[in-house]
Amino acid sequence: MINPLYDTLFGCHTGKSTPFIILPNGHTISYDEFLRMTASYANALTELGLKAGDRVAVQIEKSPEAIAVYAACTQAGLVFLPLNTGYTPDEVGYFVDNSGARIFICDSAPQASLKPIALATNALLETLDADGTGSLSDLAKTMPDSFATVSRNSDDLAAFLYTSGTTGRSKGAMLTQDNLISNALTLADLWQFSADDVLLHALPIFHTHGLFVAINTTFATGGAMILLPKFDLDQVIKNLPKATAMMGVPTFYTRLLDDPRFTDDLTRHMRLFTSGSAPLLAETHIRFEARTGHRILERYGMTETNMTTSNPYDGERRAGTVGPALPGVEIKITNANTGETIPDGEIGILEVRGPNVFKGYWQMPEKTREELREDGFFITGDLALIDQDGYVQIVGRNKDLIISGGYNIYPKEIELVLDEQPGVLESAVIGLPHPDFGESVLAVLVPEKAEQPDLEAISRNITKSLARFKHPKKMILLDQLPRNTMGKVQKNILRDQFKDIFS
Numbered sequence: 001m002i003n004p005l006y007d008t009l010f011g012c013h014t015g016k017s018t019p020f021i022i023l024p025n026g027h028t029i030s031y032d033e034f035l036r037m038t039a040s041y042a043n044a045l046t047e048l049g050l051k052a053g054d055r056v057a058v059q060i061e062k063s064p065e066a067i068a069v070y071a072a073c074t075q076a077g078l079v080f081l082p083l084n085t086g087y088t089p090d091e092v093g094y095f096v097d098n099s100g101a102r103i104f105i106c107d108s109a110p111q112a113s114l115k116p117i118a119l120a121t122n123a124l125l126e127t128l129d130a131d132g133t134g135s136l137s138d139l140a141k142t143m144p145d146s147f148a149t150v151s152r153n154s155d156d157l158a159a160f161l162y163t164s165g166t167t168g169r170s171k172g173a174m175l176t177q178d179n180l181i182s183n184a185l186t187l188a189d190l191w192q193f194s195a196d197d198v199l200l201h202a203l204p205i206f207h208t209h210g211l212f213v214a215i216n217t218t219f220a221t222g223g224a225m226i227l228l229p230k231f232d233l234d235q236v237i238k239n240l241p242k243a244t245a246m247m248g249v250p251t252f253y254t255r256l257l258d259d260p261r262f263t264d265d266l267t268r269h270m271r272l273f274t275s276g277s278a279p280l281l282a283e284t285h286i287r288f289e290a291r292t293g294h295r296i297l298e299r300y301g302m303t304e305t306n307m308t309t310s311n312p313y314d315g316e317r318r319a320g321t322v323g324p325a326l327p328g329v330e331i332k333i334t335n336a337n338t339g340e341t342i343p344d345g346e347i348g349i350l351e352v353r354g355p356n357v358f359k360g361y362w363q364m365p366e367k368t369r370e371e372l373r374e375d376g377f378f379i380t381g382d383l384a385l386i387d388q389d390g391y392v393q394i395v396g397r398n399k400d401l402i403i404s405g406g407y408n409i410y411p412k413e414i415e416l417v418l419d420e421q422p423g424v425l426e427s428a429v430i431g432l433p434h435p436d437f438g439e440s441v442l443a444v445l446v447p448e449k450a451e452q453p454d455l456e457a458i459s460r461n462i463t464k465s466l467a468r469f470k471h472p473k474k475m476i477l478l479d480q481l482p483r484n485t486m487g488k489v490q491k492n493i494l495r496d497q498f499k500d501i502f503s
């Protein structure tokens with residue numbers, strides 16, 4: 001194969017007139033049309049001077065063209081670097097700079113505020129809007145719709161996805177062609193996807209879940225996707241009758257269950273509902289089955305590892321578990337301090353090894369060494385146990401991470417911003433149970449002696465540095481933070497004290 005990822009997932013559909021993307025207005029794009037659009041974008045990116053291995057940073061809305069840019073990067077041997085559309089220019093500046101992206105593709109509306117980033121980093125700046133217009137698509141339209149696929153090895157990089165860290169600095173997880181191929185083929189097989197499937201796609205496409213799990217699995221089998229711009233309850237309910245499968249974060253399922261239109265009639269024809277990116281409460285699983293007769297298939301993964309475990313398609317889907325390891329993937333539970341493997345049934349750190357595990361963090365050899373062992377096991381930082389049947393239960397996290405509506409929020413990053421605010425001596429950011437987002441952010445602020453912080457002004461100030469979804473949903477003042485004898489803030493005491501604040 002010239003280019004394993006492109007040839008295995010995308011190129012094999014050349015000439016097929018079956019639908020790939022179905023838009024909410026009913027407009028359909030066939031595989032053949034899609035791949036011709038992909039080739040035009042591959043030509044456009046090459047025309048702009050990009051060469052194999054160059055990083056392509058994109059902060060664009062979900063659209064067929066956005067997916068074509070992803071496929072075009074693959075075909076042209078470029079490294080796709082998608083960014084959350086909610087990130088502020090400050091946040092984006094770090095990613096473009098750190099990755100050394102040769103080009104930054106963004107929406108035309110915020111282009112002016114993003115221009116300085118491109119100038120400072122020497123990246124080219126092109127636009128692509130949700131409706132498929134923009135400077136990049138203008139160029140692509142002038143290009144031929146066939147492209148000589150660039151040769152790549154399965155160990156070459158295919159994508160960079162940034163994940164935040166406990167220190168507050170984001171790390172670029174380097175994913176190879178083989179990481180993506182192996183996971184797509186495994187999931188497609190395990191979840192029995194076929195060319196007859198129609199996936200209701202309501203996830204964002206800048207993360208592993210919506211991009212690789214959803215799109216690559218569809219590509220792997222030649223099925224179709226109903227592409228919704230985002231999770232919109234009315235649109236999901238309207239389009240469910242045309243779908244056979246849906247992938248979601250737990251918030252999708254709790255929102256659907258809270259709507260009386262979501263009935264067994266609406267879902268009887270469906271083949272599969274999967275959930276991941278955050279814990280699905282056993283209660284949600286049970287309510288879902290009671291309402292629809294479907295047992296949600298919960299799986300577990302991470303940016304660095306793609307998918308690692310999954311409940312079975314045939315066989316018992318156990319509420320409160322994320323199922324056994326995927327075929328070809330090894331897992332073990334280790335002691336957090338010694339790294340030694342501990343027996344099944346006991347709680348420890350989940351470690352993962354297999355073709356799904358990333359290559360390391362971009363230009364962060366030390367971080368890579370800390371988390372990716374020499375023998376290939378990746379230390380997830382998730383606390384888990386493996387039961388006697390091999391099913392994994394994720395019981396907590398050994399990392400200071402909040403997962404809100406499927407988005408990761410690292411408290412340290414917020415605390416660093418809050419500590420800079422006038423009147424704030426120090427802060428502690430914690431995640432607490434939230435009925436809609438699963439967890440939500442509470443900031444506890446300690447005022448300086450001389451000055452009381454103005455909470456409204458702080459809410460305004462932080463919009464420059466932090467994407468909206470990271471903003472504390474509540475801020476409260478405390479005279480001091482609870483600390484242990486070593487001086488470490490005891491967040492567990494705060495979590496306990498404020499556990500009902502969002503309920």
Ligand code: MLC
Pocket residue numbers: 202203204207208209210230231249251252276277278300301302303404405406407437468469470
């Ligand atoms: C939106 N907001 C959020 C939020 N999403 N706040 C906290 N957490 C979130 N996840 C903010 C909005 O900016 C807005 O702020 C307010 O909350 C209400 O917004 P909304 O309209 O209710 O939100 P909505 O647009 O409906 O989005 C909610 C959502 C979305 C759950 C549908 O967040 C979503 O699609 N999440 C999926 C994330 C995902 O794909 N994760 C996969 C990671 S990959 P304000 O203040 O302006 O009102 C991974 C690996 C794996 O983890 O295993 O899959």
Ligand code: AMP
Pocket residue numbers: 163208275276277278279280298299300301302303304322380382394397403407408
């Ligand atoms: P990310 O870094 O965005 O890829 O998020 C990965 C993290 O999401 C994992 O380390 C887990 O903490 C969490 N996660 C993903 N899927 C699940 C799941 N099914 N149950 C519990 N946590 C999950």
